[in-house]
Every structure is written in C-alpha cells, then in structure tokens.
Amino acid sequence: MDAQRGPVTEPTPPTSPVASELHAPSAPSAVIFGRSRALRPTGKVLPEHARTHNRALVLQTLYTAGAQSRADVARQTGLTRVTISDLVGDLIAEGLVIELGQREDARPGKPATLIDVDRAAFHIIGVDLSEHEVFRGAVVGLDGQIIDRDEIARAGATGEAAVQLVEQLVERLLARTTTPVLGIGIGSPGVVDPNGVVRSAPNLGWSDVALQERIAARFALPVHVGNDANVAVLAEHGSSQHDDLLLVKVGHGVGAGLIIGGRPVVGGGFAAGEIGHVVVGTDGGPRCACGRDGCLETWVAAPRLTAQLAELDGDGATDTDAAASARDDILREAGRRLGIVLAPVVGALNLSEVVLSGPAQLLDGAFHEAAVDTLRKRTMAEFNRDLRLRMSEQAEDIVLRGAAVMVLSGQLGVT
Amino acid sequence: MDAQRGPVTEPTPPTSPVASELHAPSAPSAVIFGRSRALRPTGKVLPEHARTHNRALVLQTLYTAGAQSRADVARQTGLTRVTISDLVGDLIAEGLVIELGQREDARPGKPATLIDVDRAAFHIIGVDLSEHEVFRGAVVGLDGQIIDRDEIARAGATGEAAVQLVEQLVERLLARTTTPVLGIGIGSPGVVDPNGVVRSAPNLGWSDVALQERIAARFALPVHVGNDANVAVLAEHGSSQHDDLLLVKVGHGVGAGLIIGGRPVVGGGFAAGEIGHVVVGTDGGPRCACGRDGCLETWVAAPRLTAQLAELDGDGATDTDAAASARDDILREAGRRLGIVLAPVVGALNLSEVVLSGPAQLLDGAFHEAAVDTLRKRTMAEFNRDLRLRMSEQAEDIVLRGAAVMVLSGQLGVT
DNA sequence: GTTTGTTCGTAAGGTTTACTAACAAACGTG
DNA sequence: CACGTTTGTTAGTAAACCTTACGAACAAAC
Numbered sequence: 001m002d003a004q005r006g007p008v009t010e011p012t013p014p015t016s017p018v019a020s021e022l023h024a025p026s027a028p029s030a031v032i033f034g035r036s037r038a039l040r041p042t043g044k045v046l047p048e049h050a051r052t053h054n055r056a057l058v059l060q061t062l063y064t065a066g067a068q069s070r071a072d073v074a075r076q077t078g079l080t081r082v083t084i085s086d087l088v089g090d091l092i093a094e095g096l097v098i099e100l101g102q103r104e105d106a107r108p109g110k111p112a113t114l115i116d117v118d119r120a121a122f123h124i125i126g127v128d129l130s131e132h133e134v135f136r137g138a139v140v141g142l143d144g145q146i147i148d149r150d151e152i153a154r155a156g157a158t159g160e161a162a163v164q165l166v167e168q169l170v171e172r173l174l175a176r177t178t179t180p181v182l183g184i185g186i187g188s189p190g191v192v193d194p195n196g197v198v199r200s201a202p203n204l205g206w207s208d209v210a211l212q213e214r215i216a217a218r219f220a221l222p223v224h225v226g227n228d229a230n231v232a233v234l235a236e237h238g239s240s241q242h243d244d245l246l247l248v249k250v251g252h253g254v255g256a257g258l259i260i261g262g263r264p265v266v267g268g269g270f271a272a273g274e275i276g277h278v279v280v281g282t283d284g285g286p287r288c289a290c291g292r293d294g295c296l297e298t299w300v301a302a303p304r305l306t307a308q309l310a311e312l313d314g315d316g317a318t319d320t321d322a323a324a325s326a327r328d329d330i331l332r333e334a335g336r337r338l339g340i341v342l343a344p345v346v347g348a349l350n351l352s353e354v355v356l357s358g359p360a361q362l363l364d365g366a367f368h369e370a371a372v373d374t375l376r377k378r379t380m381a382e383f384n385r386d387l388r389l390r391m392s393e394q395a396e397d398i399v400l401r402g403a404a405v406m407v408l409s410g411q412l413g414v415t
Numbered sequence: 416m417d418a419q420r421g422p423v424t425e426p427t428p429p430t431s432p433v434a435s436e437l438h439a440p441s442a443p444s445a446v447i448f449g450r451s452r453a454l455r456p457t458g459k460v461l462p463e464h465a466r467t468h469n470r471a472l473v474l475q476t477l478y479t480a481g482a483q484s485r486a487d488v489a490r491q492t493g494l495t496r497v498t499i500s501d502l503v504g505d506l507i508a509e510g511l512v513i514e515l516g517q518r519e520d521a522r523p524g525k526p527a528t529l530i531d532v533d534r535a536a537f538h539i540i541g542v543d544l545s546e547h548e549v550f551r552g553a554v555v556g557l558d559g560q561i562i563d564r565d566e567i568a569r570a571g572a573t574g575e576a577a578v579q580l581v582e583q584l585v586e587r588l589l590a591r592t593t594t595p596v597l598g599i600g601i602g603s604p605g606v607v608d609p610n611g612v613v614r615s616a617p618n619l620g621w622s623d624v625a626l627q628e629r630i631a632a633r634f635a636l637p638v639h640v641g642n643d644a645n646v647a648v649l650a651e652h653g654s655s656q657h658d659d660l661l662l663v664k665v666g667h668g669v670g671a672g673l674i675i676g677g678r679p680v681v682g683g684g685f686a687a688g689e690i691g692h693v694v695v696g697t698d699g700g701p702r703c704a705c706g707r708d709g710c711l712e713t714w715v716a717a718p719r720l721t722a723q724l725a726e727l728d729g730d731g732a733t734d735t736d737a738a739a740s741a742r743d744d745i746l747r748e749a750g751r752r753l754g755i756v757l758a759p760v761v762g763a764l765n766l767s768e769v770v771l772s773g774p775a776q777l778l779d780g781a782f783h784e785a786a787v788d789t790l791r792k793r794t795m796a797e798f799n800r801d802l803r804l805r806m807s808e809q810a811e812d813i814v815l816r817g818a819a820v821m822v823l824s825g826q827l828g829v830t
Numbered sequence: 831g832t833t834t835g836t837t838c839g840t841a842a843g844g845t846t847t848a849c850t851a852a853c854a855a856a857c858g859t860g
Numbered sequence: 861c862a863c864g865t866t867t868g869t870t871a872g873t874a875a876a877c878c879t880t881a882c883g884a885a886c887a888a889a890c
Contacts (some may be wrong), residue, residue: 044493045468047847047876050460054848057459071867078459083848085868109866110856191798200797244683246763256763260675267765268659271798278762279793281697282755290795340697341759347693348661348671348760350682378694380705382615383606383686462847462876469877486838498877500839523887524837833890838883845878853870859863 051087054079056413058087059096062117063142067100069112088115095121096412119143122182124407125173125221127166128399129188130228132203132252137169138397139177140404144238146397148176158205166211167218174219183222183411184215185403187231189253193270196225203252224406228399229273230264232357233257234409235394235402242353246345247392248275248338250358254297260349275345276301280337299337305330305362328366335367339374346387347379357392364391466502469494471828473502474511477532478557482515484527503530510536511827534558537597539822540588540636542581543814544603545643547618547667552584553812554592555819559653561812563591573620581626582633589634598637598826599630600818602646604668608685611640618667639821643814644688645679647772648672649824650809650817657768661760662807663690663753665773669712675764690760691716695752714752720745720777743781750782754789761802762794772807779806 054077061076062068074084091097098121100114119142127137131154138149152169154162170184188211190201196212198204216223226234233247234257243262249255256273258265265272276297277290285294286304298304308330312323342354356363356371372389379387392398469492476491477483489499506512513536515529534557542552546569553564567584569577585599603626605616611627613619631638641649648662649672658677664670671688673680680687691712692705700709701719713719723745727738757769771778771786787804794802807813 044472044877045465046878047462047465047845050462050465051847053460069867080849081868082850082870086848106858107866108856108858108864110854110868112867242683258763260680261678263676265675265764267798268657268767269765269798269801271795272765273763274765274795274798275759275762277795278759282695283697292792344690344693344756344759345763347690348673348688349680350684350687350689352683377707380686380689380692383682383684383689386684459848461849462874466876484838495878496839497841497879501876521887522837523835525839525883525885527838831890834888835886836888837886840884841880841882843878843880845876847875847877849872849874851870851872853868855867855869857864857866859865860861 054083055087055091058084058091059117059412062097062115067114067116069103069114071112073115117142121180123147123177123179124182124404125170125184126400126403126407127169127173127184127186128228128403129166129186129204130249130251130399135165135169136400137173138400139173140401142182142408144235144401144404146400148173149400150176162204162206163209163211163214167215170215170219181221183224183407184219185231185405185407186211186215186223186225187228187399187403188225189228189255191269191271191274192225192227192230194266196223198225199270222407222411224403224410226403226406227255227257227273229255229257230266231257231402231406232392232394232398233259233355233402234264234405235398236355236357236392238401238405239393240353240355244349244351245353245355246342246349246351247355247357248342249398250300250356250363251302254301275341278341280340285337296337296341300334300367302359302362305334331362331366332370335363335370336374338367339371339378342371343375343378346375346384350383352384352386352388354387354389355392356389357394357398360391360395469498470502470506473499473506474532474827477512477530482529482531484518484529486527488530532557536595538562538592538594539597539819540585540599541815541818541822542584542588542599542601543643543818544581544601544619545664545666545814550580550584551815552588553815554588555816557597557823559650559816559819561815563588564815565591577619577621578624578626578629582630585630585634596636598639598822599634600646600820600822601626601630601638601640602643602814602818603640604643604670606684606686606689607640607642607645609681611638613640614685637822637826639818639825641818641821642670642672642688644670644672645681646672646817646821647807647809647813648674648770648817649679649820650813651770651772651807653816653820654808655768655770659764659766660768660770661757661764661766662770662772663757664813665715665771665778666717669716690756693756695755700752711752711756715749715782717774717777720749746777746781747785750778750785751789753782754786754793757786758790758793761790761799765798767799767801767803769802769804770807771804772809772813775806775810 057077058073061073065076070084070088071081074081088097096118097115098118100116103112103114122142124140125137126140127135129135134151134153136151139147141147150169150172152165154165157165174181188198188201189203190206191199193199198206198209198211200207212223212225229247229249232249233245236247237245237259245259247257254276256275258273277288277295279292279294280296280299281294286298287293288295288298309327312326346354356368368391375389394401472492473488476488480491485499485503486496489496503512511533512530513533515531518527518529537557539555540552541555542550544550549566549568551566554562556562565584565587567580569580572580589596603613603616604618605621606614608614613621613624613626615622627638627640644662644664647664648660651662652660652674660674662672669691671690673688692703692710694707694709695711695714696709701713702708703710703713724742727741727745761769771783783806790804809816
C-alpha cells in the first residue's frame with residue numbers, strides 16, 4: 001500500500017537510461033491535459049524578469065502606502081533590506097523615487113530616511129472619446145488628480161477627421177504641462193484590440209484604425225488605448241476593495257468593463273463588456289437600431305431615457321406628484337431591465353461588486369433601486385449575499401482617470 | 416516641447432537627496448490607482464521561482480508535443496540547451512522524465528536522445544461526487560485515459576456518512592493500482608473554497624466540510640477538491656483551442672464552470688458558475704425549490720426534463736410523429752431558456768466557446784439547436800461571430816478526468 | 831576513404847539576482 | 861554613559877541563466 005504512493009517530492013528511482021523498449025516513443029497522444037493552464041506557463045522566466053517584478057512591487061508598495069523607509073518596504077514586501085536598497089537605488093536613479101529626508105517621530109534606533117514615489121515627477125495625458133458631442137482630455141497627476149483639462153468639439157467628425165481631432169487635443173494637452181509626461185492613455189468607444197487598434201467604432205466611423213500607432217508616432221510617447229468602459233473600470237478598481245468588479249457605463253450607449261481576479265477581461269474578440277445589444281427578457285421591447293427588439297440599449301441608454309422623460313414633460317403633467325411618479329416609473333423599468341441582464345452575469349461570475357457609471361440624475365434613484373431589487377430577486381441570495389451594486393464616485397472623469405491608470409500600469413507595472 | 420516628455424527609459428536627472436521642503440511627506444493620499452493590477456504584483460519573486468516556472472515549462476512542452484530531444488525543447492521554450500539539460504537532469508532525477516533512446520530518422524549531425532514525460536510513472540485518482548445516486552471514481556493515467564474505475568452507491572448518505580463513503584471509494588481505487596499515485600482529485604457539488612473545504616453542498620448535507628484535509632490526512636497524498644462543474648471545465652479546456660470557455664453541466668441541477676484568459680474563475684464567494692437559480696425571462700415559470708418562479712433549474716435540470724418527457728409518454732401518444740414533435744417542443748423550450756440565461760454572460764465576456772455537458776439523449780438535439788439559435792438571436796452577431804456552442808466530447812467521465820487535470824496542474828504546474 | 835558541415839549534449843566561466851552575516855551610525859532608555 | 865534598537869550599507873555566498881567552447885556522432889559531398 002505504501003509503494004504505490006509517491007508524491008513528487010519522493011519520486012521513484014531514476015529509470016534505466018535506455019527504456020525505449022518499455023516506453024514506445026509516444027506519439028503526441030491524446031493529451032487531454034495538454035492545455036491545462038497551470039501546466040502552460042506563458043513562456044520562459046529569467047532572473048531579470050524577477051527583478052522587474054520586484055521593482056514594480058516596490059513601486060506599488062510606496063505608491064499605495066505612501067512615504068516610508070527602505071526598511072518598511074522590506075518588511076512589507078518580504079524582500080531583505082539589502083535588496084530593497086538596491087532596487088530603490090535604481091528607482092532613484094531613474095527619477096521615479098525620491099528621498100524625502102528623515103522621519104521626524106521619535107523612535108529608538110537610527111532615524112529612517114523616508115522615500116516615496118516622486119508623485120510630482122510625471123504627468124499623464126488622459127483622453128476620453130466616449131462622449132458623442134465632444135472629445136475630452138486632461139493632464140492627470142500620478143495620484144489621479146486632474147491637473148488641467150481641455151476639450152474639443154467633435155462636430156460630427158468621423159474617420160480620419162476624428163483621428164486628427166484626437167491629435168489636436170493631445171497636442172494642446174501636452175502644451176499645458178511642463179512636467180515630463182509618462183504616457184498617453186485613450187478611452188475609445190467600440191472594440192479595441194490589445195495593440196491599440198480600434199477594430200470597430202461605428203459612432204466615430206472607425207474601422208481598424210491603428211490609433212495607438214498613430215498617436216505614438218506623432219508624439220514619441222508611450223500610448224495606451226482601450227475601450228471606454230474597460231478603461232473606466234480600471235479607475236473604479238483603484239478605489240474598490242474587490243478583485244472582481246463589473247462596471248456598467250450608461251451613456252450614448254451601454255457598455256461594461258470587467259475585472260476578474262484583478263485582471264481586466266478582454267474577450268476572445270476583444271469585445272468583452274459589449275452588452276448593449278443583448279436582448280432583455282422574453283416580452284419583446286422597443287425596436288433597436290440593430291434590428292432586434294428589446295436590446296438593453298433600447299431600455300437604458302441615456303438618450304432614450306432622456307427622450308422618454310421629455311415626452312412625459314410634453315404631456316404637460318399638472319400634478320407634480322404624479323409627474324414625479326411617472327418619471328420614477330420610467331426609470332424603475334429601465335433599472336429593472338438592467339438587473340435582468342446583469343443577473344446571469346452576476347450569478348455566473350459570483351460577482352461581489354457592480355458599479356454604475358453615468359448621469360446621476362438618471363441613474364441615482366429609482367433606476368438604481370430597481371436594479372438592486374431586480375438583481376436580488378433574480379440571483380441566489382446564498383451565493384451573492386455580499387453583492388453590492390453602487391453608483392460610481394468618479395463621476396464625469398472616470399474615463400480620463402481610467403486612461404491614466406492604464407498608462408501607469410503599462411509603464412510602471414508588470415506586463 | 417521636448418523637455419516635458421520623458422519615458423521611463425529616459426528619466427529626469429535624480430533629484431537632490433533632501434527634498435523634504437519641496438515634497439511634503441505625502442499622506443497615504445487619495446491614490447486612485449492604488450489597486451491597479453499591474454502595479455500590484457502578487458508578491459516577491461525569487462530566482463528559485465523562475466526555476467520552478469521554467470521546470471513546469473519544460474514539462475508542459477514535453478507533455479504537449481510528445482517525445483523529443485533536449486535541443487528541441489530548447490528551441491521551443493527559448494531557453495538554451497545548457498539550461499534545458501540542467502532542468503531535464505533534475506526532472507529525470509525526480510522520475511518525472513525519462514530518456515527513450517536515440518531518434519531513429521536519418522538526419523545530419525549527432526543523433527538526438529529522445530526524452531519525454533514518463534507517462535507511465537504515475538497514476539491519478541479521480542473522484543466524481545456530482546451524481547445523485549452514486550459516487551464514481553477512477554484510476555486515471557497522465558494522458559487522461561481511464562485505467563480502471565469503481566463506484567460506490569450513495570444510498571442517500573449525507574454528512575459524515577457521505578465523507579466516509581468517499582474515503583472508502585478512494586481506498587478501493589488506491590488498491591487497484593501499483594503505480595505511484597500523483598494525487599487525488601475530487602469534484603464535488605456545491606460551493607468549494609480554494610482550501611478544499613466544501614462550504615455548502617445541500618444534496619450531500621455538507622456544510623464547511625474540510626474534505627481536502629480529511630482525505631489528505633487519511634491517505635498521505637496530495638488532494639485537490641473543486642466544484643464539479645469547475646472541475647469539468649478543466650477537462651474540456653484540455654481539448655479546446657480557446658482560452659475562454661464556459662461549460663454548462665446539466666445533471667441533477669445545473670451548474671457552470673468558467674475559464675477566462677486561461678484561468679479558472681472562482682468568484683468572490685467561491686460560487687462562480689452557480690447559475691441554477693438565476694431567474695430566466697420575464698414571463699414567470701415553474702415554482703422552484705428555492706421559492707422563486709422560473710429559475711434556470713426548473714427549466715433545464717435533467718430530472719425535470721425527464722419527468723416532463725415521461726408525462727408525455729403517460730399521455731399515451733398514439734402517433735409517433737406527434738409524440739416526437741411534442742418531445743422536441745419540451746426540449747426546445749428548455750434549450751431556449753438556457754440560451755436566454757447564457758446570452759448576457761456570452762455578451763459580457765465575449766465568450767468564443769460554450770460547451771454543454773450532460774445526458775446526450777436530452778441535450779444533443781432540439782435542446783442544443785434551440786440554445787444555439789436563442790444565443791445567436793440574443794447577442795450581437797458582430798461581436799460574437801465565431802461563437803461556438805457544442806456538446807462536450809468527454810461524456811460521463813468529464814468530472815473524473817477534470818479532477819485528474821486539477822491534480823496534474825496542482826502537482827506539476829505553476830501555482 | 832576523406833573531408834566538410836551539422837547537430838547534440840556537456841563543460842567552463844561570467845553575469846545577474848537576492849540572500850546571509852556583519853557592522854557603523856544614530857537614536858532612546860535606564 | 862552603557863545598552864539595546866533600528867537603519868542602511870558592505871562583503872561574501874548561492875542560485876539561476878547566459879555565452880563560449882568543445883568533443884562526439886552523423887550525412888553528404890568529394
């Protein structure tokens with residue numbers, strides 16, 4: 001009974017070198033385990049990759065916890081003081097970290113030299129192309145604060161004209177800061193692939209536009225491009241406690257950004273989060289531009305809701321109570337429809353947090369309540385007990401800040 | 416215009432050592448980027464971790480591509496022949512890899528010594544607790560082939576009695592092989608946490624049962640426990656080309672297993688894939704045991720479908736054509752309901768592959784067709800053009816083999 | 831039969847990385 | 861003031877992978 005049990009740590013003795021008779025050279029075989037993830041490391045790992053990783057770990061520790069001594073960082077990361085000193089030395093030489101002088105509080109021992117990410121050393125350019133009327137951009141600090149902003153009217157521009165508007169906007173933003181720029185982050189509507197090619201953005205008339213390449217070539221800076229909702233969820237993730245997070249962005253259309261296990265989800269066709277044209281319910285619904293009835297967008301897209309509410313006002317409601325009630329009915333139904341679509345997603349992913357982003361006057365009331373209520377009624381309470389559905393706190397700047405997060409991740413973090 | 420642009424590779428000159436006046440020791444600050452993934456490496460990485468990774472890479476390469484020379488492995492992995500020789504030396508010493516003698520085909524140069532994973536060196540014990548009437552188990556080869564199998568009638572056992580049945584089954588399986596056993600993999604219904612504790616499995620009367628600990632202590636072997644559907648999707652992933660995969664397991668209940676970006680999804684409450692009690696549609700439905708109307712299980716769980724079909728036979732259909740048609744109607748409606756639930760998930764994740772596992776006589780016909788049809792009608796064709804919904808090819812043994820994959824991953828792969 | 835070129839696997843030595851051990855500096859405390 | 865504590869650095873070591881170099885073994889061409 002014992003001979004047959006052999007954990008890897010106590011292997012069987014090495015086999016005879018020539019065993020070709022015993023084990024016929026196996027053909028590539030059935031190998032049902034072939035693609036098992038754990039057995040499929042992404043590629044080789046060299047010591048220098050470890051170094052890169054640890055470097056990012058130090059940066060992250062400083063960034064999150066704020067100014068502290070090298071010894072503090074060592075304790076937090078588990079690396080030794082020696083190694084931390086070495087890594088910090090590199091980071092200081094690169095201008096990413098600075099010494100802030102000695103710690104002031106009274107403790108025994110040699111006083112600590114405080115170090116921190118040099119939060120004033122770089123700015124980031126964030127650009128939001130998701131609004132229908134205007135392209136907005138900002139100079140963003142490393143801590144996410146908006147330092148300066150600018151915008152450029154879209155005026156219906158599409159195709160190449162729209163690309164040139166983006167270039168103009170970036171140019172103007174770059175002129176507004178004298179601090180070195182870490183990179184440019186752009187949140188675009190539509191389907192964006194990992195190379196920053198906008199595969200398809202009907203509103204902008206874009207199809208396979210190599211935006212990342214264009215902007216990078218023009219400004220000689222690192223450029224990152226992502227879908228607007230996927231970018232927005234990055235900003236939200238910063239202030240969230242959870243590693244699984246779904247952000248629903250209600251605007252001209254409806255899109256979602258998804259983070260699972262701390263990693264953004266892109267999807268096989270790079271179209272993850274495109275839930276605007278999923279059909280809701282089994283009772284029909286308004287005709288959608290895509291040709292079907294009852295797409296999510298027909299229920300909850302901002303222009304639709306606004307139009308419905310305007311129609312209500314047009315009916316000239318005399319009683320203000322009744323008007324408010326009718327208004328809430330519309331918003332409640334929209335929220336319910338969103339809940340119906342989200343329920344299967346929340347159930348399948350066992351999500352703990354869903355965030356709503358969009359016009360507060362539309363979403364932050366009856367809409368929100370109905371969505372929460374519907375979600376609870378349609379998922380298993382036992383599994384989703386601690387589910388939260390909340391409004392985003394990032395308001396209008398969510399894409400701008402998310403774009404900045406994308407740059408920070410891409411430039412300073414582990415790829 | 417140039418001074419302000421500084422990629423990390425061309426940083427600003429180091430700041431003066433004492434800059435405390437310029438940069439007030441920043442409080443932990445707003446830090447909206449704080450939890451950005453790329454900036455939040457999981458922990459320190461030491462050179463030995465790189466070694467572990469590369470070791471797994473070599474194993475994976477051999478496992479997938481079959482017998483080959485050290486030089487072949489070097490070319491495939493990108494590591495040098497020297498390093499590969501070193502790693503392979505370790506693996507041979509551990510008994511995981513064997514030399515098979517010289518390559519026979521005629522080529523210039525020194526003939527290659529073929530090496531391969533020693534596919535006969537270990538067996539794996541796989542256990543499937545997901546069936547209602549019986550616990551099934553098997554001795555599984557490293558390539559996933561079922562070498563021997565056994566089962567034990569559950570006879571309604573719950574709680575401690577059920578645990579003891581699992582122990583008996585494992586004991587009997589271990590007695591059926593004289594080959595060293597790499598580990599024991601168990602697929603259980605219910606919610607299973609990463610430590611192998613079954614948090615909740617109502618059918619088995621389990622609540623916080625430390626199954627992994629129990630079995631590991633009893634047999635002194637590595638043990639891995641997972642949810643049955645989550646385990647099943649591992650088996651399917653082996654034969655799939657995609658890194659995003661959803662498996663729907665229809666049996667006594669309905670559950671799903673999900674792999675995104677090559678990684679299993681567990682969910683915040685470890686209940687990912689529990690879609691059986693998500694409400695389908697907006698037109699009510701049969702009353703569910705959980706108290707609500709129209710849960711997915713009320714539409715597609717195997718016992719429900721079987722009962723509906725039996726009822727049909729009970730009506731004594733004389734015309735066989737009409738009977739077949741009525742039968743298909745029932746299955747079609749069930750398939751449609753599944754499609755309705757899956758559509759938002761497929762849309763949100765931009766899934767490229769969905770797999771059905773369960774009784775073929777129920778699923779592989781009208782049910783399947785209706786599910787495909789519904790899914791296409793309810794998602795955006797443009798984004799999900801290459802979506803496939805197919806039956807699993809693993810049949811009854813999917814959980815057994817998935818459990819074995821779990822062990823193989825856990826014992827030989829990167830954690 | 832000899833030469834040439836190729837391929838394989840190994841050996842030797844160097845570089846990078848992070849570790850342990852040890853220490854000086856600087857501080858509070860008794 | 862002696863002592864313990866804490867910080868950050870220096871020196872040396874171990875691990876991991878690299879480059880370079882080499883012998884062995886073969887096919888192909890002469």
